[in-house]
Amino acid sequence: MIARPILTLISALCLGLLAGGTVAGQDAFFDEGNQRYQDGDFDGALASYARILEAGLESGDLYYNLGNTYFKRGEIGPAILYYERARRLMPGDDDLLANLDLARQQTADEITPLPEFWLFRAVRWWVGLLGLTALAWVVALAYLTATTAVILVVLTPGTRIAMWARRATIVAAAVTIVFGVNLAVRELGIGAAQEAVVMATEADVQSAPSDDSALRIFAVHEGAKVRMGRRSDEWVEIVLEDGTVGWVAAQQLEPI
Amino acid sequence: MTFARRLPTRLALAMLGLLCLPASGLAQTARAYLSQNEVGLSQQFVLNVEIAGTQQLDADPTLPDLTAFAAYLGSGTSTSMQMANGRTSVTLTIQYQFQATAVGTFDIGPITVPASGQTLTTEPLTIQVTNAPAATRRSGGTDGGVAPDDLFITATPSQDTVYVNQPVTVEYRIFTRVNVDGYNLAQQPSTAGFWAEELTVPQAGVEQIIRNGVQYASSVIRRVALFPTSAGRKTLDPLTIEAQVRVQRRSRGFFDEPFFGRGRSRPVVVASDAVDIDVLTLPAGQPPAFTGLVGQFNVSTSIDRTDVNTNDALTFRLVVTGTGNIRTVVAPELGFPADFEVYPPDVTERVEPSGEGVRGRKVFEYVVVPRAPGDVSIPPVELAYFNPDMDAYAVATSAPINLRIAGDAIDAPSGPGARRRTSIDAQQDIRFIRIAVPTFRPIGASLFRSAWFWTVLLTPLLAMAGAVVTRRHQDRLRGDVAYARRRRASRVAKQRLTKAESLCSPEQHRDFHAEIGRALHGFLGDKLNLAEAGLVRDEIRSHLTSRGVANDVIAPYLTCLEDCDRQRFAPTEPDSAAMQEMLTRAGQAMTTLDQALS
Numbered sequence: 001m002i003a004r005p006i007l008t009l010i011s012a013l014c015l016g017l018l019a020g021g022t023v024a025g026q027d028a029f030f031d032e033g034n035q036r037y038q039d040g041d042f043d044g045a046l047a048s049y050a051r052i053l054e055a056g057l058e059s060g061d062l063y064y065n066l067g068n069t070y071f072k073r074g075e076i077g078p079a080i081l082y083y084e085r086a087r088r089l090m091p092g093d094d095d096l097l098a099n100l101d102l103a104r105q106q107t108a109d110e111i112t113p114l115p116e117f118w119l120f121r122a123v124r125w126w127v128g129l130l131g132l133t134a135l136a137w138v139v140a141l142a143y144l145t146a147t148t149a150v151i152l153v154v155l156t157p158g159t160r161i162a163m164w165a166r167r168a169t170i171v172a173a174a175v176t177i178v179f180g181v182n183l184a185v186r187e188l189g190i191g192a193a194q195e196a197v198v199m200a201t202e203a204d205v206q207s208a209p210s211d212d213s214a215l216r217i218f219a220v221h222e223g224a225k226v227r228m229g230r231r232s233d234e235w236v237e238i239v240l241e242d243g244t245v246g247w248v249a250a251q252q253l254e255p256i
Numbered sequence: 257m258t259f260a261r262r263l264p265t266r267l268a269l270a271m272l273g274l275l276c277l278p279a280s281g282l283a284q285t286a287r288a289y290l291s292q293n294e295v296g297l298s299q300q301f302v303l304n305v306e307i308a309g310t311q312q313l314d315a316d317p318t319l320p321d322l323t324a325f326a327a328y329l330g331s332g333t334s335t336s337m338q339m340a341n342g343r344t345s346v347t348l349t350i351q352y353q354f355q356a357t358a359v360g361t362f363d364i365g366p367i368t369v370p371a372s373g374q375t376l377t378t379e380p381l382t383i384q385v386t387n388a389p390a391a392t393r394r395s396g397g398t399d400g401g402v403a404p405d406d407l408f409i410t411a412t413p414s415q416d417t418v419y420v421n422q423p424v425t426v427e428y429r430i431f432t433r434v435n436v437d438g439y440n441l442a443q444q445p446s447t448a449g450f451w452a453e454e455l456t457v458p459q460a461g462v463e464q465i466i467r468n469g470v471q472y473a474s475s476v477i478r479r480v481a482l483f484p485t486s487a488g489r490k491t492l493d494p495l496t497i498e499a500q501v502r503v504q505r506r507s508r509g510f511f512d513e514p515f516f517g518r519g520r521s522r523p524v525v526v527a528s529d530a531v532d533i534d535v536l537t538l539p540a541g542q543p544p545a546f547t548g549l550v551g552q553f554n555v556s557t558s559i560d561r562t563d564v565n566t567n568d569a570l571t572f573r574l575v576v577t578g579t580g581n582i583r584t585v586v587a588p589e590l591g592f593p594a595d596f597e598v599y600p601p602d603v604t605e606r607v608e609p610s611g612e613g614v615r616g617r618k619v620f621e622y623v624v625v626p627r628a629p630g631d632v633s634i635p636p637v638e639l640a641y642f643n644p645d646m647d648a649y650a651v652a653t654s655a656p657i658n659l660r661i662a663g664d665a666i667d668a669p670s671g672p673g674a675r676r677r678t679s680i681d682a683q684q685d686i687r688f689i690r691i692a693v694p695t696f697r698p699i700g701a702s703l704f705r706s707a708w709f710w711t712v713l714l715t716p717l718l719a720m721a722g723a724v725v726t727r728r729h730q731d732r733l734r735g736d737v738a739y740a741r742r743r744r745a746s747r748v749a750k751q752r753l754t755k756a757e758s759l760c761s762p763e764q765h766r767d768f769h770a771e772i773g774r775a776l777h778g779f780l781g782d783k784l785n786l787a788e789a790g791l792v793r794d795e796i797r798s799h800l801t802s803r804g805v806a807n808d809v810i811a812p813y814l815t816c817l818e819d820c821d822r823q824r825f826a827p828t829e830p831d832s833a834a835m836q837e838m839l840t841r842a843g844q845a846m847t848t849l850d851q852a853l854s
Contacts, residue, residue, distance in 0.1 A: 026696050027693045030693050034689060034691055056698055057697065057698060057699065058696065058697060058698075058699045059694040059695065059697065061690040061692075061694040062696070065689040065690055068686055068687075068688075069689075071686050072686075095687040095690075098687055099687055102686055103686075133695070136703060140712050143713070143716065144712070144716060148716070150723075151716075151719055151720055151723040154723040154726075155726060155727060157727070183703070187702055187703045188702075188704075
């Protein structure tokens, strides 16, 4: 029978709504944090924002505000970490990119990124073009349009409606596929390397996962963004944006 | 930091001078010292008489009578010449060797030395003769016979009490009576609470210094200027070195001379004492522009041109020179006219870490661009500092600079990057936080785990499936007669029964039964897609049996059909109850048949 799956769906929907609703009064904490930030009480603002994270909730704006607060406290490492986390949720945000740029200027290391192959750059631009919410809406609407059009084609054969519905199906299906792939790439993290930010004031980079001072190659400083590679006990292989490779003690990094 | 420096041995210093240089103009002095201040009974000791400024004596020195406690063994003479700072100094040393013969503390009276027509006198000395076993040297430890008196380090601060930011120079010296091949700084003392500036150590090398009546070879090993960063009592940790001491073979007499001591080197660790320094807070009454400079400073300004056009770039130099914490000088407030564009300065500093304090200069070079014509003056620059020598605050001031600017006023800054300083500063702050409360989502939430996603994904799929089913049904109704008849059989039969119900009265009983018969026949015909007209009892039975319908379903149906036919042509009128019953039976028969066929 057809009634049972529909019932299941409706109950699942209700559960979903509940999960997204107010659990811990996070809106109040957000407002409180903003107020404290504006009063210059950055420690207090941090505490307020942290309670939202403790409740297991996140948002791009929340990470952005946390980044600002750490920046104001002069802690460049955490500031960059939270800006980068915000970037995962709202990649194209103008304010975010401006602040991240400013925070990077305060770091000790000047790392010139390797020039990127234009195709990768284009793909990255395309993947990050829309915010996650907007992207989800576009895909959902296109999908609903496409399926509605298909239903019209099926139910009204040979009419003018069916002819228009057929065209609409093609367009909407194309939009669904293009943006749906985009959404899937974003949500499944396909091709996204695991990155981390250096938290220690100065972290020695070794040529092998060992403390031996003879193996020390150079040092990276607080706020540098690295790509994480292999792991060996407490050591992580890192790749700098300029392509330099080395090993760093894991506790000196914080994954984004 | 480890560095080693060769420390020449005493022997090298006590080189025989071959040249006999006139010692004119140099004051002649004589002094006496002992090889040890404390000796064991029947041990040997050496009384040295050193005469500086001459190499020849008019007569032998006159020794006081030491027979009360010592026996004379013999004497020797050595001459040394040292060149330092372009001056040559000559020393003659006469060594008298004695053996202690009595226990106690004895005074050695002044020794008179007739030299170059004068009579020189030495200071009196004291010697202690103990009962210590003759074979052992008085030794403070196990360091290969190196006593604490033989090798030690002193730390001498230039002052015990300083103001915050006033430098105190600490000089570390090594004193030795043993042969030291070299040394390493084992532990650099921590300079917590100070900002340290290492000073260069003069290369003068080794000096001979008499300390507590004993001669030592001594050398400066480190000199550092320390700027206390806060007030209070501060303790400098000891400086520790590891010295390579040549251990001599223990033998008597002639071979006891260091020259023949071909022993191995062994490391000996010695440390200086900790040094306490009292740091005072600066007195009250600081000038408004005071930024913590302590010392003596001068400030001067210069500009490369004084006759310029608007939009010409000028170089304005501000030079701070002086003694003190020059590295901490920050650019003072500059009173440039409002229509000057001033770019952030290029700062260079040079510190000379030599001499007693720290001297240096710090240069701030500004590029300035006047935007409006006229005669303008750059006001004097003031630099406030505290002078610890005078115990007072002072302000260094530069001379004002006058400029003549020709040309037209330029309103807009030219080109990018030439914005006003204020707007550049504004650019340097981060953008404001987000005030609007956003939509939060669970951390680590994936779209693919949300109910919304699956609802939106699956509902249209179900709808499409429904549409396809509907469409197929319609198509079949249109093209498949059997399907169409089957689908509408129940509906048609129900319509006929309803019509029969409306005829349910004894007067119309023939029509009533005819209608029921039609309903029963029609239902079966539609269901099995047969022509209703030709359906006789046996045919019906065989059709239904072939479709697997049980006999107890077929029988009531056929009975009902027969009853209907019979009643239709019966002469008597049935009562309405029987008719009602007929209607029910027909309905039931069709329902059971429908279920059996489906």
